[in-house]
Amino acid sequence: MHTEQECKQAKEQESRSITQRRAAANMPTAPPAFDDYPKVNDHAAVDEAPRQEEKWETDTRMIIDFLWSDPRGGAGYGPSYRKSRGVFMFGPDVSDQFIRENNLKLVIRSHEVKAEGYLQDHPSLMSVFSAPNYLDTGGNKGAFLQLSPGPDGNIQVTPTSFMAVPHPDLPPMYHQNYIAENHPHLTRQMKKKQVAQADDFGDSDFAGYQ
Template sequence: MSQADTQVEWAIHQILNRVPAPEGDLTRYELDNGHIVNTQERVIKEVRAPATTIPTDEQFFSKIEAGKPDVAFLKDHFHREGRIKEEQALYIIEKATELFCAEPNILQSAATSTGNTYAHFCCWPPAPANNKKYDLLKVLEIGGDPATHRYLFLGGYVNRGYFSIEPVRRKQVVCTLPLVAQDLVPGLLLPPPWKPRMSAFDRHFTFKLECKHKYSERVYEACIESFCALPLAAILNKQFLCVHDRFREPPASGLMLDILWSDPTEDFGSEKPSENFRDNHVRGCSYFFTYRVACEFLERNRLLSIIRGHEAQDTGYRMYRKHRANGFPSVITIFSAPNYLDVYNNKAAILKYQSTTMNIHQFNSTPHPYWLPNFMNVFTWSLPFVYEKTTDMVAAMLKISAPDEEYIEIDDDQFMIM
């Protein structure tokens, strides 16, 4: 039997033994997020075009507050993936740096009747895309208007994604976005203690690349300088120590490194009575701390609990074993990055503290624009595929010849007829 006959027989076999289509309504399809869509209609009816123009200074600055950015305009502009002038970006970053330098390393904040929202907002999942700029808007929607609610962010906002610089700018001068708001609403918004990655991490991952792609290395250097002015931790209502950040490059060991990288033990509350610390093999530095140590720390400092971020949770939060004296969770982990790495499908959460009441609000990820790896355009990204297919096509054409012709292969991409 010839090769052609074999292929025909195999095709007939496949047709006769094909798997029947599953029973059910084929016009309905369930997406990963649980939503049901009609397969006979477009899932997304229309897409709003990205912003393509750079705002003028008249658009950038508020017409009401002299010297202040236009909050509503910038919020919409950034949501549409818009960019601003390098000078405007530097203005935001430099103003924020001035504010941070005036703050103490340990922030003190009291609860108010309007309520404070405290969240760990992690903005550094790796490629294919980082949608945390859009999840940040969701946090503000759930938590309330920053003009009347204080926000305390505990986590990293940059690296391993494609929307890191927007949250940096948003939190530095715009009232509706945490870093920025303190300049517009002094006293109403608590400036966030951050945990931006070390500059070596920034260079290794995507933050520096993003700054250079969207703006310039000058903007990146200004961001790094601003990070060094950030506070170290915060104490809420003289009861809660909020940590997992740093205000400058941490040393190879010591207190600052431990604040950034230490974690509760995996068997928190079930350790040996004499055990205090373990080497943190997961992080590769710092330590795991035990339930006993956490309780002793809280008692010694007259605190109720430690609120921390920096560790993914399926439900967006985790309450650890209650304190032996007061029955309140000794450690609380808050993680506000939904669908971490774009693959975890985890929920996110924010912790809302009002007067003496503490509530946890969960939310799911927000759809975001798609970006190619390392900010490539579609033409650059497609060139290797075009090259490969063109080479295959040329090689196939050269192989079509008379039976008496002989080919001598020169290299992987060239053939000569002899």
């Protein structure tokens, strides 16, 4: 015989489990070729060193899309304004296909500044950005999302926006510069990885929120 408290805890756990199985959160989102969502949690597959040039190109394209691609209003999949760096954009049809093929209800992405801290980019895709006044120049709000089970098996999303608050008078990227000056061995290791992976993405790509 279960106590009332045990029954309540079991019900809450079941609700969380259902919500987690039907919502995918990543940064920023999945590319069209990435149609097998369980691979996201297969860290061994992600860390595996490519053995063939073709596999390397496919995996690299997938990783770049998964980390850097942005949603757009029109349908399809194509180069963005950062096309020289291999960054692509995708439309609502791509989001819907990913949702449908992986039995999801919603994809939540990040790594793109939004004026209110969040935005419903596509019917099945939301962006959330929790750093208000990004780089002390963005003028944007930050936000977080609360997910809960809704009626008919849907996911109810409750966004909360917030403004930036005063912080110590430090220049942007102060802590990054502190690490570079006081722990140079870490900086050298990261630069070696960037050169090896031809990875030159970073906050310098930021050109104001959209």
